[in-house]
Amino acid sequence: MMYELEQRVQQPNSNQMMKMDVRKKIHVHIADHERNKGFDEKKLEVVDLSGMSLDSLPNPSLNLAIICKLDLSNNNLQNIPESLTARLLNVMVLDVHSNQLRTLPNSIGCLFKLKLLNISGNLIECLPKTIENCRALEELNANFNKLNRLPDTIGFELVNLKKLSVNSNKLAFLPHSVSHLTALRILDARLNCLRSLPDDLENLINLEILNVSQNFQHLETLPYSVGLLLSLVELDVSYNKIRSLPNSIGCLKKLQKLSVEGNPLRSPPVDVLEQGLHAVKEYLCHKINSDSSPKKKSSWMGKFVRYGTFNGHSRTQEREGFIMSEYRSIDGLASPRYMSMFSPRRLFSPRNYFGH
Template identity: 65%
Template structure:
């Protein structure tokens, strides 16, 4: 045993030495990364960079008069994590933005951008995309299939009429701000956004008239703002929220729930809509598939009726017979991955594979 220990000690020391060398090398690489700040310098064109662009981790070009970013520049920012271009005069982003595979934060707010390049889908590390205060009329169709790490999508104060259906595949999304647009509707499969905590689609004024029933299946939602739209009826599924703490509905011509119910607060609104799920003939028939999904996902408290028990026309879906939520997140993710829209899309993502 003593001889074995003597034999192993030199090898162990060599291993530890190599580990320290690798650690030092990593620290050295971290130290080499630089932050370049050109904020508020009245720049109309980019300065000449004397340093290697590959060592820049954050580039701040905000509050200038830049109209474009050269393709060749963006393509060489290989280790860029944060790119801040807000408050410039830009009308488009370079296609080479897709080369920024490590980019986590992109801020292009307060510009004149009318569309995002499709190559932005290649920025698969992106966690925050801020496009507020631009002139966007649409987002790339398949953006949701690619940016699976996106946590914040901020597109308020644009000209969006729709959000692409692939938005429902942004399973990491926590904040979606699409207020002050021209939205006509929202994607139907919102239940796939299992981590969404805040949804703001306020101030789309006369354009937004309805909300999808799937809003009530947003398991993690804490804040919902649908104020100042043209919504007459809130979906009954809103009564099923477990975590919702803030609901803003003012500025809508609401009929259901009526104003006197809304004025009594969130808990009364939820009770009113829950009762509609139980008793409304329309809910039981038109929204049968959604209620069954609520049951299957164990969204409610209680127990499900056995198939052997007799069913009566007036008690098909009793609120007190449902389970509590426990498996919705897994099921929603599976729904997102195997969605027919995803498989028949012209550009299928391999990110889930």
């Protein structure tokens, strides 16, 4: 059953009358269930209070445990009562998009069955850490808010998350724990202020769509691990400041769409980009093979000799501008002549400590 709340024709703009309608409608329908004291929990209901221009929620004495979906979208709500959220024990879908919310209640962590949370189009700056307790969550839509960070450990807990949408916020980075969202299929972080991505993205073994476009002057590089996302089908990095794509992208066998326009790319060059995705992957694969050619390695002993560790002469003093006026070789410092330099009395004397 869907709870549709009708506006009164006589006073279509009256919030007070709307609230009375809300109370009346919900009371009537919930009462039908509670007449049978042992109501069947499998017969859960949908409550739709969207588009009512509500600036606060009524607090009737209802059994909220029978609600599986609560739609409070397109209102003027500035907060959601902690007590209300804590009683939504069976809610699986909570939609509060397009309100005036600045925070979410901490009691949102009580929603153990929650699978979809839509908080887009609000004024939220950070998510409560308790959201990590919503381990059944499969989709989180936090687009068009003012988020400047995500909880540091969010990726360690939301193990069932399949879609994470945080576009149009103020995120400067994604927490490293995001790379532990192994069930994730879609990651949308466009239109933020991202400066970098986590290094170990290869753990996102099911990720199919990655969109980090339009971070404009902030995002200049992509980690090598982007090319290790073996399930990736779409990659959008357009309108950033990226100068070169990781060679590893050439290994993405399932990649079907690559958007790179609006970047000052030097690698691959423009003539390769104009030939399409196949040419780009071929070019990057060739670079991988070229870079993997064997190179002559200098021995560690040679480095010691080059930097003068065993002969008492330091070339780094001249070449790198190191200032070591009393440089001594290892043998020299270990000799009895210099042992007194490391005595506790000398090391911890006030004269040496304050440079006198």
